[in-house]
Amino acid sequence: DAKTTQPPSMDCAEGRAANLPCNHSTISGNEYVYWYRQIHSQGPQYIIHGLKNNETNEMASLIITEDRKSSTLILPHATLRDTAVYYCIVSAVQGAQKLVFGQGTRLTINP
């Protein structure tokens, strides 16, 4: 699976949009981009995934560049409960999904 690069930490003000970047310049054509987050020491929580089109769900939006070499996770109105470590994962569709977690981005939402 392709590797990803994320900034180690980011801050965002409560109520503002949080934009988390991810670089995956070696992504292959059959690899999807997944985002998970881990709040404090809980188990990770799925947020969203996409292949090449932008995606939106009740939690977030995912913007993937046309060349698919990078993506941005957008939390439109961040709250204090969004403080967490966010993981960007690239995963090929073959057999079981073996997620490869990097160190992620520690997002802190400030009041």
Add this chain to the structure above:
Amino acid sequence: NAGVTQTPKFRILKIGQSMTLQCTQDMNHNYMYWYRQDPGMGLKLIYYSVGAGITDKGEVPNGYNVSRSTTEDFPLRLELAAPSQTSVYFCASSRPMTSGGGYNEQFFGPGTRLTVL
């Protein structure tokens, strides 16, 4: 649904002891996974299973064993505990791929915090 449950929540082992970490899911998921997370690091896959009776190694399988006799349960066995196995262990489950492509989300349990002294 309870989702993915793990027991125990915490455990302290002495070097050389053995134990089994329990994982149960009530969502009828085919796929189940075991990950470990060391302090300040991301999760690493230990073992996974695509169905009852079928298991395979992940990235860091040494020192661990698994079995999958039912769809619901996926226990992880540590035979001879070592300090390097001090970690937080997460179990996860998921359904197979979506009809539209891509994987279904993995649901994670709350974790077991293991210390080996």
